[in-house]
Amino acid sequence: MPTRTPNLGDIMRRTTTALLAAALLAGLTACGATEDGKAAAEPKAKPTVSKETRYLNAAHEITFNGEPSDAELTAFPPQWCSALDAGHSVEWLLGDGGLYPIGDEWGTVKQDAYTLVATGTKAYCPENFDAVRDELRESGAY
Structure with missing residues (x-):
């Protein structure tokens, strides 16, 4: 062919x-x-803010008697989370639990302590936040 x-x-x-x-x-x-x-x-980059930063941003808005360091402030949330995981209440944390946010040269009023617990819980152990919020609402503190 x-x-x-x-x-x-x-x-x-x-x-x-x-x-x-x-x-x-x-x-x-x-x-x-x-x-x-x-x-x-295309995936949009989300700015990630650490739990420590979220907590400290809220803590820095609170007026303290004295000046707590960030290290002093961030020592509390993990302890609060452990106690909440064990079934303790916010009232217990700030009372018999000895986890009231206060240091040797600084302190805060109870209402601000509630705010710190709520903010710390939301940032560090959000699975406990609803219970904390509900308890504080029932008590009229939140």
Whole structure:
């Protein structure tokens, strides 16, 4: 069987088809398309704020008698969480539990102590936050 020599029209069609396919592929790649042709959503970077920072931001809004260090303030939330995990109440934390936020040269009023416990719980052990919030609401403190 004799071989057919491609004519100029065949060459132009093939070249045009190849160029269009390359352009289409490049366009899809540039748009971040997935295999099914849908545009891929680029993940948006969420700023992550540490639990310590969230707690300290709230603590720094409270007026203390004296000036507690951040280390003194951040010592409390893990202890509160442990006591709450053991089934203790906020009232117990700030009373018999000996976990009232106070230091040798600083202190705070009870209402602010409640705020610190709520904020610390929400940041460090959010699974206990609903119980803390409910207790403080029932007592009229929150």
